[in-house]
Amino acid sequence: MNPSVVPPLRITDPARFGRVAVLLGGVSSEREVSLDSGRxxxxxxxxxxxxxTAVDGIPALIEAIRAGGVDRVxxxxxxxxxxxxVLQGLLQSLGVPYxxxxxxxxxxxxxxxxxxxxxxxxxxxxxxFARIAPGTDPGSTPGQALRAAAGELGLPVFVKPSCEGSSVGVFRILREEDFAEAVAFATDYPGELLMEQMVVGEEYTVGILGDTxxxxxxxxxxxxxxDYHAKYIADDTRxxxxxxxxxxxxxxRALALEAFRAAGCSGWGRVDVMRDRAKGLQLIEVNTAPGxxxxxxxxxxAATLGIGFEELCWRILEQTL
Structure with a gap:
C-alpha cells in the first residue's frame, strides 16, 4: 500500500460503532488540553x-463499562x-476495543x-542524548548531574521529562545561566529526565493514520x-x-511511518521530526493520543487531503472495528 494514499471509508452506518466512550480529562499534567481535545x-x-458520551478519567470509564454502557473507547x-x-492493558483485558x-x-x-x-x-x-536518573548519587546534586551530562553532549541542549508531553517541564539550555530553571525543576521532579542535543534546523511533525x-x-x-505557549495559546505560530x-x-513521511512502526505503534498518532542543517532528518518523539x-x-x-475534522474522528474510530 502506498503510505501517502488515504483509503476509502469502510463504515457508513454510525450504528456500527455502538456506544462510544470519549475518554478525556484524567489527572495528568495534560488534563486541560485533553478536555479541550475531548470536547x-x-x-x-x-x-x-x-x-x-464524554467520560472523564479511567475510574469513571471502569464504572461505565461495568454498567454495560460502553462498546468501544x-x-x-x-x-x-x-x-x-495502563489504559490499553485494562481495555484489552476487558475485551473493549479502543x-x-x-x-x-x-x-x-x-x-x-x-x-x-x-x-x-x-x-x-x-x-x-543522556539520561538523568531520578535523585542523584551521594554527594552529587541535580545541578552537577545536569552540568555533567551537558559537558558530555555539548551545549546547546534540551532538558525534558522522559515521560511527559505537551512541552511540560521542557528547558532549553544555551549557556551557563540557563541551567537555573532546569536545576530547580530537576530538584523536585521524581522521574527520569532526558537531556538531548539541540537540533539546529526546522521543526516538523507527521501525522499517522493507519498505513498512511x-x-x-x-x-x-x-x-x-x-513551547507550551506556542502550541496551545499563541495565534502567531505558523x-x-x-x-x-x-x-x-x-x-x-516514510521515515515517520517507519519510526512509528519500529516503536510498536499502529492505529493513529504523530511523529515529531527535525531537520538538522548538518545531519538531515532527526526523530524526536511519538505521540499516541495527539491533540x-x-x-x-x-x-x-488531514485537512490538506480534504479530510475534515469530523471525517478524521470517524476514520480514527473505524480502526476499532
Missing amino acids: NVLDALLARGVQA FNILHGGDGENG TGPGVLGSALTLDKIRTKQVWIAAGLPTPR ALPSVRIVPAGDWY YLCPGMEGEDEDAI MTSHSLVPKA
Missing part, C-alpha cells in the same frame, strides 16, 4: 450520528495512564528515552522555539503544510 472529538462524533486522554499502556496503539507501543513511546534506544537499535536517526503518513507540517513559532516538497516530503484542539497538527495535515 472537539465528542462534538464531531455526535454530528456524524455516533452514540458518543475513543481515547483522547493525553499523558499519564492514557498513553503509557483507538490508538496497543500496550507495547503506548508504554514505549510515552518514555522518550526508551523510544530513542529502540530507534538507535533499528538504525534510525535521532539526536544524541499524512503530509508533514512545518512549525514556525514566532518566538525562539515551540504551520506550513505540506512542510516539504518532492523527494524531501516523501522521505520525511485535537484548534491548534493541533494532525487535523491540519
